[in-house]
Amino acid sequence: MLKINRGQLHASVSKVYESLLPLSFNLTGLVAGVFVATFSGVIATVPWGFLIYPGILSIRGALGGLFAGRLSTALHLGTVKPQLRDNTVHLSILVKSIVALTLLSGVFIGLTGSVFSGLYTGFSAVESLKIIAVTIATMAVSNVVISPITFGLSIVSFNRGYDPDVVLYPIVSTVADIMITITYIAMVWLSLSQTGLIMITAVATGFTAWSALVIRENMAEDEFSQTIREFLITLVIVSVIVGITGTTLERISERIQGAREIYAIYPALIDTIGDVGSIIGCTLTTKLALGTVPSHPRRLSDLKGELGEVVSAWGASVILFGMYALIASLIYAPAGLAALTLRLLALNLISVPIIILVVFVITYATYSRGWNPDNFLIPIESSLADTVTTLALLLVLLLG
Template sequence: MASMQYMAGNARAQRREGRARVSATSAFLSFLRDSWRAIREIYLSIILSMLLGIATGVFFARFVSRFYAFPGLVITIPALLAMRGNIFGASCSRVGTALHMGLIGDGRGRILSIEIANTALLSALTSIVIAVFAVYIAQSMGISASYATLGFISMVSALISTAIMIPASYALSVGSYRMGWNPDNVSIPVVATFGDLIMVLSLTATMSIFFAIASFVFEAFTALYAIAILITLMVLGKKGKSPVRAIIVQSLPTLTLCAFISVFAGIIMDARVESMARYSALLFILPVFNEQVGNLGGVLSSRLTSAVHLGTMRVEKLPDNEAVRNFSVIMLVSALTFISLGIISHAISLVGLINSPGLLHMIFLTLVGGLSMMIIVCIISYYLIYSYYKLGLDPDNVVIPLLTTTIDLLGISLIVYLSLIILPL
């Protein structure tokens, strides 16, 4: 009798376990159906971003020796690259929110004019800040960096890249919306990585310009550039509640902090770059890895802030169902992204462009490093939005810069640490 009761109880337990498995499978399939469009849009934009990132990584690996011709320049590179994504990513997030709310009808008008003025001014300001931070830190490390030289390279490369990025970023945001895509899913990854490529090319072009002109010319340009920015700030200061002034006031302190943190990422890279050069795949993977983590984090924060503005997500101490659904979408896309990145990186090594430590090593580095970073990104992104929303500030202005800068520092540190552990000496 006891044996029969045991068997009956065991059968009931197995049926409950079976129903639980069916329920979990059904819930997962339902999640995929509901989120398939977002997953598809994000993954396709990430793949396009990755292809642009590959070009950036190859150029970076090829030109890295030229950057060492200017003492302290390598320290500025993570900050200069990060600022493209920080400034234009935040701008695309604001434009995406405005498109969702119906504030931009025909792709033209006041909001886009404000964004153009805002991105141009922030690009100019942060190029000066980055140069000053980099020279100060380089000199404190015994590197004979020059304010005039690094200032000129930082400013001119920022001007060149901004002139290209402004029309490209807004064309992508408005164009994707008109095509029925969610600009929150597609604009930030493509714009951020395209910005990296343009900045690397702008840096090499600026170095050529530097060698072609007399020293007094670039010194005069650097001084006039700084004076022009100062005058612009004074004019904005007298405009009271100007929309451009409001965005600058909220964004500039955050971007300044981000520039300072990014310079430390450059110090980490500068200290390890020569030993990592044995496997140029690692030099290639650093900007691509960081860019994809930043892109996924930017997509997540943009989707969350749009949901807050549209009222579909509540901002509470613990994430609600809408926030958790967004986390799940991003983590699934992240796994696909970092496996793809490891495979693509190794595949490129097979055609002789770069040296790889091996397929499994590359997948381990990208997948473990990427998913570890994305767990951190989900937490940081949500609570930055929570904090700034409670302070009455627009999360669109500050979350993406803070998030991507934190990612730059942590991402470079993590890849360097993992490479020390698993790669052959």
């Protein structure tokens, strides 16, 4: 049986503050939510607007998680230098892998979104092509901004003595949510006109050609091809998961009937739950790479060293959920503060334990097979976090 002494408990509680720092950046994720709440009418002008929005958020988060996780581990191992110039071949291959995977992810989520849209609203070849073009263009534009920010932040945090396993992904994922949301709304708006569609098609076609060239020139590299192969397994899983998330959000949008406070906090909610998993998971994969945690735990007590990360990340998320309820209620529905707070706490208690379990299962399942956990963990965990949080949100709305 796992025993916790007073010293361990004190250390775990103090770690809440360490986790709260990067997780508090999710408060800026309310910016993405405010954009969704403000421009929900634009998104709703196309039948697939809310259906594929969570999918794009999840896939972009999965790619950001892959990049952040690999960078964090590589900085600890010394295979990437904490500097902008004269870096390693490992970094070059990783960046090219992200470019290729951005295209493949855009195609996958576009196809999956088309299938779910067809099942939900009826099949249309024109709408399917439009979905794929919008998805690829959104992913392409956001990648140009998010990847440099991710790398720059990893260098700054590492050089200043912060642990990138804890700091990097929570901040980057929030920036990505804001960037993706703004870009997606713009792409949906552009898709409503012929001129806009031409612009979207040009961006999607240009990025496809460039990415195809990157794939052709680097597929012979073992590390590049391994990253692509392993992430494709993840991508298939994630594409199905995000389809479920999109269908659920469509039901939520029907249920809340213009309750803008829910739209406003939605990106921050899924981001925070995903970040809890990333903090625990990134720390675990780095420790596995360094050999400072059991590689084949037989008992729960073998993992007691990870209790501090679990308690701190979970505790910080509870604090943030209370803040989300307060801010959203003050802006949109002051009289509903108590009800919204109870709903979000219930959502947290449902979602976080599931994601913690997922993190440990994925990490050890992939590691035991000789795969790189960083290629699987955050992409699958973040997408599952989006789905679990969205389903939990629907549940608490139905019960409330």
